[in-house]
Amino acid sequence: MGNLNKLNPIEAALKFINEHFPNCQGALLAGSVVRGEATETSDLDIVIFDKNLSSSYRESLIDYGWAIEVFVHNLNSYKQFFEMDYKRARPSMPRMVSEGIVLKDDGIIDSIKKEAMEILNNGPEEWSEETINTKRYFITDALDDFIGCSNRAEDIFIANTLAELLSEFVLRTNRQWIGASKWVIRSLKNYDEEFANYFVEAFDNFYKTGNKKRVIQLVDYVLQPFGGQLFDGFTFGKS
The missing domain is CATH 1.20.120 (Four Helix Bundle (Hemerythrin (Met), subunit A))
Incomplete structure (x- = not known):
């Protein structure tokens, strides 16, 4: 993967959003590199919030020496993923948002993080x-x-x-x-x-x-x- 050219994870993530999502309203770096659990095969999990998108999507690519997984949302679509994760009791999206390091914020990230933390703290619904x-x-x-x-x-x-x-x-x-x-x-x-x-x-x-x-x-x-x-x-x- 070209480890000699691998940038620091935060530096790589910042370069990535500046190149690919310069007009987004918010971005987070999440995953193992944030939790201090990175290995040789770890990738960068980047969450993007862009109000101009019509729908959400996920994309995988290699850039700046890193495998990158990017999760792209508008300011409403992430709520659907929060709800789906709650129903299946696997809080992937809320966890990424709650733990994520802020890369860019036009004043939207704090409220989204609070939503994620509320879901995580409340736990999944009780089984009948x-x-x-x-x-x-x-x-x-x-x-x-x-x-x-x-x-x-x-x-x-x-x-x-x-x-x-x-x-x-x-x-x-x-x-x-x-x-x-x-x-x-x-x-x-x-x-x-x-x-x-x-x-x-x-x-x-x-x-x-x-x-x-x-x-x-x-x-x-x-x-x-x-x-x-x-x-x-x-x-x-x-x-």
């Missing part, structure tokens, strides 16, 4: 009892497949599904934001670092040894406060 029971059923179903499976290749992918379902259940029943990929473990740690370590160790032990005991114990521990595993008597859509 029906949703909790439905999730319990699917976790139980995946666990039964996991316990009964004797095929190592299938075991691995069932475990992956179980980990995803279980992490979502823990976080949502505690009114916490969820995540995907690396944000699964980050979300668990933000909620409870001790539990996150317990969660990782259980699945790591299975992947290394094939022993399912700790994963089974983990599932039972998570479901127990909500009535445990659920199969007998579960219905969905019955009138």
